[in-house]
Amino acid sequence: xxxxxxxxxxxxxxxxxxxxxxxxxxxxxxxxxxxxxxxxxxxxxxxxxxxxxxxxxxxxxxxxxxxxxxxxxxxxxxxxxxxxxxxxxxxxxxxxxxxxxxxxxxxxxxxxxxxxxxxxxxxxxxxxxxxxxxxxxxxxxxxxxxxxxxxxxxxxxxxxxxxxxxxxxxxxxxxxxxxxxxxxxxxxxxxxxxxxxxxxxxxxxxxxxxxxxxxxxxxxxxxxxxxxxxxxxxxxxxxxxxxxxxxxxxxxxxxxxxxxxxxxxxxxxxxxxxxxxxxxxxxxxxxxxxxxxxxxxxxxxxxxxxxxxxxxxxxxxxxxxxxxxxxxxxxxxxxxxxxxxxxxxxxxxxxxxxxxxxxxxxxxxxxxxxxxxxxxxxxxxxxxxxxxxxxxxxxxxxxxxxxxxxxxxxxxxxxxxxxxx
Amino acid sequence: xxxxxxxxxxxxxxxxxxxxxxxxxxxxxxxxxxxxxxxxxxxxxxxxxxxxxxxxxxxxxxxxxxxxxxxxxxxxxxxxxxxxxxxxxxxxxxxxxxxxxxxxxxxxxxxxxxxxxxxxxxxxxxxxxxxxxxxxxxxxxxxxxxxxxxxxxxxxxxxxxxxxxxxxxxxxxxxxxxxxxxxxxxxxxxxxxxxxxxxxxxxxxxxxxxxxxxxxxxxxxxxxxxxxxxxxxxxxxxxxxxxxxxxxxxxxxxxxxxxxxxxxxxxxxxxxxxxxxxxxxxxxxxxxxxxxxxxxxxxxxxxxx
Numbered sequence: 001x002x003x004x005x006x007x008x009x010x011x012x013x014x015x016x017x018x019x020x021x022x023x024x025x026x027x028x029x030x031x032x033x034x035x036x037x038x039x040x041x042x043x044x045x046x047x048x049x050x051x052x053x054x055x056x057x058x059x060x061x062x063x064x065x066x067x068x069x070x071x072x073x074x075x076x077x078x079x080x081x082x083x084x085x086x087x088x089x090x091x092x093x094x095x096x097x098x099x100x101x102x103x104x105x106x107x108x109x110x111x112x113x114x115x116x117x118x119x120x121x122x123x124x125x126x127x128x129x130x131x132x133x134x135x136x137x138x139x140x141x142x143x144x145x146x147x148x149x150x151x152x153x154x155x156x157x158x159x160x161x162x163x164x165x166x167x168x169x170x171x172x173x174x175x176x177x178x179x180x181x182x183x184x185x186x187x188x189x190x191x192x193x194x195x196x197x198x199x200x201x202x203x204x205x206x207x208x209x210x211x212x213x214x215x216x217x218x219x220x221x222x223x224x225x226x227x228x229x230x231x232x233x234x235x236x237x238x239x240x241x242x243x244x245x246x247x248x249x250x251x252x253x254x255x256x257x258x259x260x261x262x263x264x265x266x267x268x269x270x271x272x273x274x275x276x277x278x279x280x281x282x283x284x285x286x287x288x289x290x291x292x293x294x295x296x297x298x299x300x301x302x303x304x305x306x307x308x309x310x311x312x313x314x315x316x317x318x319x320x321x322x323x324x325x326x327x328x329x330x331x332x333x334x335x336x337x338x339x340x341x342x343x344x345x346x347x348x349x350x351x352x353x354x355x356x357x358x359x360x361x362x363x364x365x366x367x368x369x370x371x372x373x374x375x376x377x378x379x380x381x382x383x384x385x386x387x388x389x390x391x392x393x394x395x396x397x398x399x400x401x402x403x404x405x406x407x408x409x410x411x412x413x414x415x416x417x418x419x420x421x
Numbered sequence: 422x423x424x425x426x427x428x429x430x431x432x433x434x435x436x437x438x439x440x441x442x443x444x445x446x447x448x449x450x451x452x453x454x455x456x457x458x459x460x461x462x463x464x465x466x467x468x469x470x471x472x473x474x475x476x477x478x479x480x481x482x483x484x485x486x487x488x489x490x491x492x493x494x495x496x497x498x499x500x501x502x503x504x505x506x507x508x509x510x511x512x513x514x515x516x517x518x519x520x521x522x523x524x525x526x527x528x529x530x531x532x533x534x535x536x537x538x539x540x541x542x543x544x545x546x547x548x549x550x551x552x553x554x555x556x557x558x559x560x561x562x563x564x565x566x567x568x569x570x571x572x573x574x575x576x577x578x579x580x581x582x583x584x585x586x587x588x589x590x591x592x593x594x595x596x597x598x599x600x601x602x603x604x605x606x607x608x609x610x611x612x613x614x615x616x617x618x619x620x621x622x623x624x625x626x627x628x629x630x631x632x633x634x635x636x637x638x639x640x641x642x643x644x645x646x647x648x649x650x651x652x653x654x655x656x657x658x659x660x661x662x663x664x665x666x667x668x669x670x671x672x673x674x675x676x677x678x679x680x681x682x683x684x685x686x687x688x689x690x691x692x693x694x695x696x697x698x699x700x701x702x703x704x705x706x707x708x709x710x711x712x713x714x715x716x717x718x719x720x721x722x723x724x725x726x
Contacts, residue, residue: 006518018509221505221507224507224508226505227505228474228501228505229501229563232474232494232499234494402475
């Protein structure tokens with residue numbers, strides 16, 4: 001086994017045999033699942049809000065609100081309605097007390113005072129939750145419907161007939177020459193854009209994670225003075241590429257495990273969707289885009305991070321030097337989402353030609369089938385940039401590995417220029 | 422070729438700073454060479470050039486017959502001044518890994534490493550993570566990592582620093598053992614006692630320049646011999662003795678003055694002794710003191726360091 005492979009194997013084993021690696025890898029899908037289902041779970045587990053309805057109009061709008069709040073959605077009513085006797089006191093005074101003071105009876109979540117005369121109806125909505133406006137909108141909707149029904153009735157319009165009129169709409173079908181069947185567009189046709197975005201986001205995460213692992217690894221070796229020992233045993237290129245390869249192995253292990261677990265779950269629970277995603281990944285060549293840009297993007301950022309790490313003995317020092325790179329990495333995230341709807345937008349086409357963004361944006365756009373010349377051109381430019389960056393990083397790594405003391409960006413560039421051959 | 426290492430007019434400049442200036446010396450195969458000098462003399466820079474980690478600005482280096490040490494790195498063992506090992510690795514894994522980078526099969530590396538760890542009293546610690554070892558233990562592990570592949574040339578940069586006297590003695594035995602096996606050992610130090618006991622040959626560096634190259638005995642020859650005298654004497658009595666170049670006075674434990682008189686080059690100590698008796702001086706102690714390597718170091722470096 002060559003020295004490069006030995007260094008790669010050590011790097012790989014050093015990470016893979018730690019408990020933390022497996023814990024974080026297995027926890028990540030759990031955390032992801034929890035993040036997706038958390039809003040629904042929260043909604044289901046929270047008890048319905050306790051609401052008081054005080055109707056001062058004498059026109060029965062309160063009952064419409066109560067009926068609306070008691071209506072059962074998803075197995076439970078929207079709210080529990082309680083009666084609040086005013087006993088001759090002003091309604092706001094009573095409600096204010098009940099919203100804050102549990103001693104005065106069941107504590108209210110919200111209260112509504114409906115007042116006014118004729119069609120000049122006003123609703124005062126009281127609540128302790130300033131941010132959640134869903135209950136307020138629901139109550140407003142119930143009163144609005146009631147007011148409109150009454151006006152329509154006074155005009156002699158049958159409300160059921162009106163509902164039927166409002167329900168009228170044409171059946172819309174989308175067609176595209178690019179659809180799988182060459183005609184009507186279905187979910188399977190829209191799937192590539194979503195999968196492309198997902199793949200681009202996964203690529204971004206993997207590259208950033210891999211480069212981050214490399215950075216920490218080099219900083220550890222630098223601060224522990226292991227780099228000098230390694231340099232006496234192997235060339236700087238062997239060390240650098242050995243580490244890059246080892247961490248790539250770690251990243252691919254994570255990807256394989258997640259893909260296997262996710263794929264299996266999808267096949268078991270949603271076999272049709274799994275088949276469609278599989279068809280998109282293979283049929284549209286997204287797998288190959290993903291593999292090509294994963295290699296290019298990983299090499300590009302890994303080389304930069306490893307070179308910077310060679311000059312740093314603490315993560316803080318590295319953060320200072322990597323600030324511009326991290327800022328640069330946020331740009332593709334902003335534009336990747338646009339690639340789902342507008343894969344051929346001029347701004348995306350321009351940004352795709354900037355090599356640090358190419359891997360992410362071209363992966364996101366891949367489903368939109370960009371022109372071949374654009375794919376080849378941006379790919380070639382990216383590979384050329386990777387070559388230059390890897391060469392420069394090699395020089396920087398060699399200079400940094402034996403350097404001592406803190407270094408700024410200016411010093412880093414000077415070191416690269418004056419690095420030993 | 423008899424030399425394992427040959428430097429010829431080697432210079433290293435970092436910008437306007439000259440770390441090593443026109444350095445030439447050679448290390449004979451199977452011998453121990455002490456590379457001496459005060460801190461900042463250019464020892465580490467020279468070692469890094471010898472190892473091919475940095476290129477000389479000028480001059481030639483021949484290492485084991487190669488113009489570039491990187492071509493023969495598997496035949497070289499190196500212990501850097503600033504020690505470093507993977508803290509979460511076990512000693513036996515670290516030794517096998519670093520040995521494997523030098524071409525030693527992992528299985529053989531583990532076998533040899535285990536034997537060497539046991540010989541150093543570290544058999545029990547072989548499978549404990551290095552972060553749990555003491556500094557002295559970790560240094561031994563690093564030394565074993567540097568020599569497990571049985572290199573022809575062993576370069577040790579300040580190997581004694583940080584070691585207690587017992588471990589320093591153990592390290593001296595290891596270095597002697599390496600030379601007995603036929604390896605050429607070069608070690609840098611600024612502690613002269615180790616070099617005095619171990620070295621066949623010393624090279625002394627000061628401010629990047631070589632100030633001495635030869636045997637320990639030759640180095641000592643550069644420092645003046647001294648007379649130590651005690652008794653009811655005046656400084657003028659001692660200064661007036663034949664061959665005395667200078668006198669330093671201190672007070673002995675018994676309250677009498679204690680004189681250390683440097684002898685002029687070529688002066689005989691007996692002449693001063695004869696003169697003292699002839700002049701009926703009250704001498705209670707008379708000792709002719711041969712210079713040590715430390716004295717030579719001070720003389721040759723002009724007291725630097």
